[in-house]
Amino acid sequence: MLLIRRFEERAGQLYGMGLIAGFCHLYSGQEAVVVGIQSILKPQDTVITAYRDHGHMLACEMDPKGVMAELTGRSGGYSKGKGGSMHMFSREKNFFGGHGIVGAQVPIGTGLAFAHKYKEDGGVCITYMGDGAANQGQVYESYNMASLWKLPVVYVVENNHYGMGTSVERSSAGPNYYGRGQGWGIPGELVDGMELLKVKEAARRAVDYARSGKGPYILEMDTYRYRGHSMSDPAKYRSKEEVEGVKEKRDPIDHFRTYMLKTLKIPEDQIKDIEEEIKTVVLEAVEFAKTSPEPDPSELYTDVLKEGENV
Amino acid sequence: MTLISMTVREALRDAMAEEIRRDETVFLMGEEVAEYNGAYKVSQGLLDEFGPKRIVDTPITEHGFAGLGVGAAFGGLRPIIEFMTFNFSMQAMDQIINSAAKTLYMSGGQMGCPIVFRGPNGAASRVGAQHSHCFASLYAHCPGLKVISPYSAGDAKALLKAAIRDPNPVIFLENELLYGQHFDDVSDDPDHVLPIGKALVRREGKDVTLTAFSIMVGKALQAADLLAEQGIEAEVIDLRTIRPLDTETIVQSVKKTNRIVSIEESWPFAGIGSEIAALMMEQAFDYLDAPLIRVTGADVPMPYAANLEHLALPQVETIVEAAKTACYRTPS
Numbered sequence: 265m266l267l268i269r270r271f272e273e274r275a276g277q278l279y280g281m282g283l284i285a286g287f288c289h290l291y292s293g294q295e296a297v298v299v300g301i302q303s304i305l306k307p308q309d310t311v312i313t314a315y316r317d318h319g320h321m322l323a324c325e326m327d328p329k330g331v332m333a334e335l336t337g338r339s340g341g342y343s344k345g346k347g348g349s350m351h352m353f354s355r356e357k358n359f360f361g362g363h364g365i366v367g368a369q370v371p372i373g374t375g376l377a378f379a380h381k382y383k384e385d386g387g388v389c390i391t392y393m394g395d396g397a398a399n400q401g402q403v404y405e406s407y408n409m410a411s412l413w414k415l416p417v418v419y420v421v422e423n424n425h426y427g428m429g430t431s432v433e434r435s436s437a438g439p440n441y442y443g444r445g446q447g448w449g450i451p452g453e454l455v456d457g458m459e460l461l462k463v464k465e466a467a468r469r470a471v472d473y474a475r476s477g478k479g480p481y482i483l484e485m486d487t488y489r490y491r492g493h494s495m496s497d498p499a500k501y502r503s504k505e506e507v508e509g510v511k512e513k514r515d516p517i518d519h520f521r522t523y524m525l526k527t528l529k530i531p532e533d534q535i536k537d538i539e540e541e542i543k544t545v546v547l548e549a550v551e552f553a554k555t556s557p558e559p560d561p562s563e564l565y566t567d568v569l570k571e572g573e574n575v
Numbered sequence: 576m577t578l579i580s581m582t583v584r585e586a587l588r589d590a591m592a593e594e595i596r597r598d599e600t601v602f603l604m605g606e607e608v609a610e611y612n613g614a615y616k617v618s619q620g621l622l623d624e625f626g627p628k629r630i631v632d633t634p635i636t637e638h639g640f641a642g643l644g645v646g647a648a649f650g651g652l653r654p655i656i657e658f659m660t661f662n663f664s665m666q667a668m669d670q671i672i673n674s675a676a677k678t679l680y681m682s683g684g685q686m687g688c689p690i691v692f693r694g695p696n697g698a699a700s701r702v703g704a705q706h707s708h709c710f711a712s713l714y715a716h717c718p719g720l721k722v723i724s725p726y727s728a729g730d731a732k733a734l735l736k737a738a739i740r741d742p743n744p745v746i747f748l749e750n751e752l753l754y755g756q757h758f759d760d761v762s763d764d765p766d767h768v769l770p771i772g773k774a775l776v777r778r779e780g781k782d783v784t785l786t787a788f789s790i791m792v793g794k795a796l797q798a799a800d801l802l803a804e805q806g807i808e809a810e811v812i813d814l815r816t817i818r819p820l821d822t823e824t825i826v827q828s829v830k831k832t833n834r835i836v837s838i839e840e841s842w843p844f845a846g847i848g849s850e851i852a853a854l855m856m857e858q859a860f861d862y863l864d865a866p867l868i869r870v871t872g873a874d875v876p877m878p879y880a881a882n883l884e885h886l887a888l889p890q891v892e893t894i895v896e897a898a899k900t901a902c903y904r905t906p907s
Contacts, residue, residue: 310650312646341683342682342683342685343681343682343683344683344684346680346681347682351678352682353678353681353682354685355685355686360650360686361678361681361686362681362682363674364673365669365673365674368642368670368673368674371638371639371640371641371642371643371645372642372643372645372649372670372674373646374639374646375642375643375644375645375648375650376646376647376649376650377646378650378652379649379650379651380650382602382628383650383651383652389646401638402638402639402642405634405636405638405639405640406639406643408634408639409633409634409636409643412634566684567682567684568679568680568718569721569743570742570743
């Protein structure tokens with residue numbers, strides 16, 4: 265969680281310095297969701313999300329250097345600088361993006377689950393979406409097929425309460441996203457997405473359910489993003505007090521740090537060592553992202569089509 | 576290899592059956608493809624042979640199952656996604672273009688999407704504006720897609736097999752009116768595939784080049800017969816693949832004939848004919864003795880009335896007149 269927080273802080277700085285451009289959506293505040301869920305997955309499981317994806321990639325154990333270098337548009341990035349913040353992938357880590365069209369990742373994730381079932385590989389696909397995406401029609405087309413065919417997929421609705429600048433109250437009639445699978449017989453539950461251990465427990469229930477062949481499961485994560493929707497968003501649609509209140513009372517990292525100290529009795533020194541280590545990892549990522557060369561001009565026309573036919 | 580006679584419908588089914596037999600990751604998904612044997616009976620008998628795992632009926636949910644197919648392709652399978660007609664692919668266009676076509680590039684080459692979207696395309700007969708749309712130009716606009724539109728049964732089979740084996744997303748545009756047509760050019764060899772991106776000169780001629788694809792190839796050939804009676808030898812090129820377009824074959828033909836007419840049933844604006852016109856300007860300008868002439872569908876939504884529909888689509892006579900104009904002959 266701390267790695268994601270520190271990574272995003274640096275990404276924000278690099279954006280301010282002009283080293284990162286375009287769209288850049290930071291995950292700060294929502295860390296417990298992805299860390300809790302990813303912690304219980306198996307190697308064959310697959311993951312897909314939308315464009316607020318840096319945290320998901322780090323939680324999938326993708327290399328922070330490759331992620332940061334993609335943000336700066338360098339050849340050392342996961343997509344060789346051709347994707348950017350919203351479009352990164354790692355076949356090795358079973359991370360399938362990184363999708364820029366709100367909601368489009370949901371049928372694709374359902375298709376990854378279809379492939380798990382078809383290949384009988386025992387895998388589950390975790391398909392993340394935001395509260396904004398949850399109003400797209402294709403989400404419900406996916407729920408229908410996933411339930412009809414008992415596909416091993418867990419839909420995670422990261423409800424950070426704002427789809428860009430529109431609050432869920434203004435966008436969603438009956439905003440209980442966890443209950444929206446009811447018509448298709450899909451169980452769902454509302455989880456405190458700021459509490460790592462609660463996320464983890466719920467994730468285990470959901471993933472076990474999907475893996476056992478019973479079909480899809482919906483987890484709605486009550487969470488919060490600290491930053492604007494993207495770097496260009498001053499977030500004037502919510503009060504400073506609201507944001508500060510969440511940071512003060514519900515911060516997932518603060519809570520878990522306290523838990524480590526008080527319940528797990530991990531010595532403060534040891535925690536500080538971890539914090540130092542994370543700082544180094546992020547600084548190395550920044551250094552790599554600054555020094556990795558831009559893609560060669562010849563890359564402009566590569567990777568449009570795959571060469572060779574599988575005859 | 577023996578050439579046998581069959582309908583385009585049977586050839587398409589055989590192509591799918593052979594590829595599903597050959598590769599266990601290939602499956603067919605779409606509306607009414609399984610128990611109903613296909614809305615146009617293209618998948619006749621496939622459910623019986625391969626079972627419901629490989630031949631999958633979907634709900635009426637084009638956006639959803641197109642996206643699901645893309646995900647399955649990312650996950651290592653080779654889906655054949657049937658649109659009952661390509662008109663309904665409009666619902667799914669975001670998944671086809673944004674997800675299937677662009678992801679290889681956006682991922683720096685990591686994420687190939689081996690998928691075929693297929694189904695009948697363009698006008699059938701008296702089905703009105705929303706069921707008569709030709710998508711060749713629209714999909715051919717997009718890098719990351721291949722677009723195939725065959726005419727004969729033999730091409731339909733060998734090119735569909737090539738499309739299924741191709742590691743990229745392929746748009747495979749069929750034609751309802753051709754489904755029942757017999758051709759004697761179908762290979763019985765399950766290993767016979769045609770290369771994507773190669774046109775075929777279906778008739779040689781020295782006076783004018785006619786380019787066409789899908790059902791318009793038949794009309795162009797009929798027009799060529801009529802033109803021959805009037806002393807004009809037309810060369811008919813069946814484009815077969817729209818993207819990548821076999822520009823070389825067209826240029827070579829124009830170097831010989833110095834005149835060209837492009838024929839398509841879709842709208843004129845930014846159509847395939849427009850693209851060929853631009854290519855000829857760039858690559859064959861010095862060989863042209865006349866401006867390229869486009870024969871296209873009328874620039875209107877397809878009307879229902881029989882007479883208006885006839886007027887809206889390119890007819891043999893229209894092609895004949897266009898070719899004569901290109902040859903500076905007095906119109907009849």
